[in-house]
Amino acid sequence: MSFLLEVSHLSKAFGGHEVLKGVNLRIKQGTIHALIGPNGAGKTTLLNIINGLETPNKGRVFFKGKDITSLAPEKRAKLGIARTFQLLxxxxxxxxxxxxxxxxxxxxxxxxxxxxxxxxxxxxxxxxxxxxxxxxxxxxxxxxxxxxxxxxxxxxxxxxxxxxxxxxxxPEILLLDEPAAGLNNRETRVLGEILKKLCENKKITILLVEHDMELVMKISQHVTVLNFGEVLAEGTPLEIQKNPEVIRAYLGEET
Ligand SMILES: Nc1ncnc2c1ncn2[C@@H]1O[C@H](COP(=O)(O)OP(=O)(O)O)[C@@H](O)[C@H]1O
Ligand SMILES: [Mg+2]
The missing domain is CATH 3.40.50.300 (P-loop containing nucleotide triphosphate hydrolases)
Structure with a gap:
């Protein structure tokens, strides 16, 4: 099995605060892979490390099997890693x-x-x-x-x-940080359709950080749940929806 993007044993601290604690993440080519978790779980920090805006304290990032952990963001962009930000x-x-x-x-x-x-x-x-x-x-x-x-x-x-x-x-992979934030239902539905189309027709792999569970469950093939800087669970949307730990830590939180 080959992965387009692989994050291995990644740790990051700001001051004394450990924000990511040995995170592993593997993203298959041609999929929409969602990364969910409560506010402050470390999702944006993980995206920042993947595209080179932050450097990890420990761990490595591989893109198409190549270690890119110390590459500058522009070089990663040239290799095919693009992203959008939480704010416009x-x-x-x-x-x-x-x-x-x-x-x-x-x-x-x-x-x-x-x-x-x-x-x-x-x-x-x-x-x-x-x-x-x-x-x-x-x-x-x-x-x-x-x-x-x-x-x-x-x-x-x-x-x-x-x-x-x-x-x-x-890009070969698109990192999206909460693209549905601030969108109404109709706008979110359009967004979801476009993301699916980009993945299916353009073969762009998508790493989707998102709070809108309906969108996540509808368009992604894999979901990773991050909680307090650790991977709490991963699986298909259905597996994640049924996982009692996830329900306790995350899905139950907002309702
Ligand atoms: N540049 C930074 N300096 C200090 N603390 C930071 C920095 N960036 C993020 N943090 C802290 O790291 C934790 C995780 O933040 P973040 O990755 O933005 O989480 P999420 O995107 O899951 O909400 C938060 O407690 C946040 O305050
Ligand atoms: Mg964030």
């Missing part, structure tokens, strides 16, 4: 399309600003990038919004834009 990371004041173009210009930032300020819209490279950006917007159903300014979009569409920006990097 879009540029307001720019249009939806321009936001995706920024992602596409990640390797050539001056090109973007030059075209933005000098109005260099009609050179072939520029046209090519616009077309690419439109393609990624279509993937998340945002094509009709392409020329809208970002701050005019409802929360759900801003989230989808963030996902469009992340998939514009053509």
């Amino acid at each position: 990371e879009v540029f307001s004041g720019l249009t939806v399309l321009e936001n995706v173009m920024i992602s596409l210009y990640a390797k050539n930032p001056w090109g973007f600003f030059k075209s933005l300020f000098l109005g260099d819209y009609f050179n072939p490279q520029e046209r090519d990038l616009r077309e690419k950006a439109l393609f990624f917007l279509k993937e998340v159903n945002l094509l009709p919004r392409a020329h809208e300014e970002v701050q005019n979009l409802p929360a759900g569409e801003q989230k989808l834009l963030e996902i469009a920006r992340a998939i514009a990097l053509e």
Whole structure:
């Protein structure tokens, strides 16, 4: 069995506070793998360590069998690891399309600003990038919004834009930190459908940190439960829903 991403015996402390305590996690290629757990369990810290924003005190991270524990975040992004954040990371004041173009210009930032300020819209490279950006917007159903300014979009569409920006990097794995937070039921359902489609059609593996249990249970194939920095349980959504320890530690908490 080969895993796309493997986290092994990972520990992390902030000051004297141990936030992750020997966490193991294995993510199969082509799956949606949910990571759930109460607030403060260490989920965001785990994502930060996977994409290189934080370094662990102990343990290793492997991507396609390669030890990436000490690689810089940009290098991990180039290898195919993309993520979105718990708080929105879009540029307001720019249009939806321009936001995706920024992602596409990640390797050539001056090109973007030059075209933005000098109005260099009609050179072939520029046209090519616009077309690419439109393609990624279509993937998340945002094509009709392409020329809208970002701050005019409802929360759900801003989230989808963030996902469009992340998939514009053509990642193999997408790390999502609570993408349904602040979304209404309809927006959450749309989000779920888009994530499923990205996984099934685009073969993007997804590590989904999420509090919305209905969404988690509907779209993921595997669930890992983190509690006080330790893996409390893992299994299929059904197994997790039935696990008495999980119910006690987590699912019961919010109802
Ligand atoms: N940079 C930091 N410095 C100090 N403590 C932190 C830092 N980041 C997270 N923590 C602490 O680590 C614990 C886990 O946080 P986090 O990973 O954000 O949990 P979750 O995403 O599961 O809610 C929390 O107690 C939080 O206060
Ligand atoms: Mg968090």
